[in-house]
Amino acid sequence: MLVVELAFTPTSTPERLAARPAHREALARLHxxxxxxxxxxxxxxxxxxxxxxxxxxxxxxxxxxxxxYRSTPGVEVRAIREWVPIVGG
Structure with missing residues (x-):
């Protein structure tokens, strides 16, 4: 499994919130x-x-x-790490 950590900057909230519905739709499909x-x-x-x-x-x-992830102001991929769950994964 891979863990992605995002950081949001407060100055870009309107753009981020506008992009969020399509992003969440993509997340639901991936799930x-x-x-x-x-x-x-x-x-x-x-x-x-x-x-x-x-x-x-x-x-x-x-x-x-x-x-x-790539063009929404204020959304930054801070880290991508491999995760090896012992339980629940």
Whole structure:
């Protein structure tokens, strides 16, 4: 599994919120396809965590296809890390 950590900057909130419905629709589709395990914002809305059940090449394709990650002001991919769950994954 791969974990993606996003950071949001407060100055871009209108653009980010405008892009969010299409982004969340894409997340729902990825979840239904079994490619996304879980996703959601931090409680303080300063970022989000996404857990993907794909290989690195598949993740790059997903990130490239969703404008939220590559062209929405104020959305920054802070980290991509491999995660090896012991329970629940």
């Amino acid at each position: 239904a396809e079994g490619k996304l395990f879980a996703a959601g914002p931090w409680a303080d809305d300063r970022g989000a965590l996404l857990v993907f059940a794909v290989e690195r090449a598949g993740l790059e394709e997903i990130l490239g296809a969703d404008p939220y």
